[in-house]
Amino acid sequence: MFCYNDLLALGAMRALTRAGLRVPGDVAVVGMDDIEEGRYSTPSLTSIAPDEKEIARTAVDVLLESIGGSPRPPRSWCRIA
DSSP: OBOSSHHHHHHHHHHHHHTTOOTTTTOOOEEESOOGGGGGSSSOOEEEEEOHHHHHHHHHHHHHHHHHTOOOOOOOOEEEO
């Protein structure tokens, strides 16, 4: 299950556990934000950590390239925590 952010992922993990499902045995859960609280859940949360500075740099580059008329292919901006 891919969640919009880590808080939703932690809530999903809790709801799944209460429903009698095992995380990650029955359902894998992934969040987005890499908040510190995710490290302390049981099991610890798998999270995607966006590199915010790189996202900003890439956004400016894409904008400048677009204005200049020479867009490039998409770029990756996150890592798995």
